[in-house]
Amino acid sequence: MLLTKFTHACVRLEKDGKVLVFDPGTFSETDRALAGADAVLITHEHADHIDVEAVTAALLASATLQLFAPAGVAAQLREKAPEAASRVHPVEPGDEFGTAGFAVRSFGGQHALIHPQIPVVANIGYLVDGNVYHPGDSFIVPDGVDVRTLLVPIHGPWSKVGEVIDFVIGVRARKAYPIHDALLNESGSGLVEGHVSRFGAKYGTEYLHLSTGDAVEV
Template identity: 25%
Template sequence: MYDRDSYETARGPLIITPIHHATLVLEWNGETILCDPVGGAQRFAPFAAPTLIMLTHHHGDHLDLETLEAVLGDETVVIAPQTVFDQLPPAIAARTRTLANGDETEHNGIQIRAVAMYNTTPERQKYHEKGVGNGYLFDFAGTRVYLASDTEPTPEMEALGAVDIAFFPMNLPFTMTPDQVVEAIGKVQPRYAYPFHYRFPYDAIGTEPEALVAAMPEDSQTRIVARDWYGPV
């Protein structure tokens, strides 16, 4: 039903599963991590109960309280920015750690840093203001994954250090053009880059991954991983 990609790490495979739009699942070393779970619990039926849920910001295509409540397991920990925490029911808030841009935490051997995500183009700054939401940088025993969330190229990307796998949004007016994603890839220099968050509305053709492939420099060392984020589920 879903594309699943496997990457070797020092402590076993990291399995990445694109789910829909901005939602994905990371599985590693007994951990199941849901990133911005939306769209109903049935999307996550193939997976074990999450040990960790990452929430990036408060927009409806990233925060779905009904789905969040449905997928929580008995031991699930939630990580979120303050703007999301403020909207959570008390039972979920009680198990949530808040991170501001630049904060770091650790979860069962996974190092996590919150990274600023925001629009830089003046007419788009109303969509995502600096300091409101988080992208996240994960370290899985030396394999580092950057979930950019809704952003344009930012100076913070240049301070991430080595990144193996990155997820970049690519739709206007909310996030980036293909040329901006190329710029972001130049700042981050991941080994693999996934374009996601590239349609709105979901049933309309948007800035498809092929546009990014065509825009990439021929000498780039980054491999574009084009997956279908809008197939039936």
């Protein structure tokens, strides 16, 4: 399976001629990420994880594109694109489903706390093919599974470095790659990734940097 990183939290998976995309948000190259996509997984409603206009356009431009998202996001997209409503699916924690040849399990339920006065929204983490785990904006460790490839939210207004490290230690994936890094400059990302790489290695996780556009086999 080929994994390609786009800016921030957007990641594209390709397998057997099929394409699955995580979180094509407003910080990302949505046109490139969504080109030829067969399925889209949305973790939560924040704009850096879903560019509503771009995703709506993609749904209307394709007769087969399937989209999975928390219920509130799914309802919004069904309203904006009623023609595609049957291809927009609400997801709850603990769901298991197949799409475009990929097997998906969902975890979590809510976004990490930013501040007590900022409402907490629904957030779904997705594990694809028992391999790639995208947690969205959360540090939910998927229970009862052996994650092989972890996508690590390196930085956000809801996290601190110690929590990032503990998340990597808790999941103990074989390999880990960065997401959610658009708000960091080169110095900041280097500092955080250095800590994650060093501590992750102690617990069996090889952390590798990916820049926007980089692709790896996972």
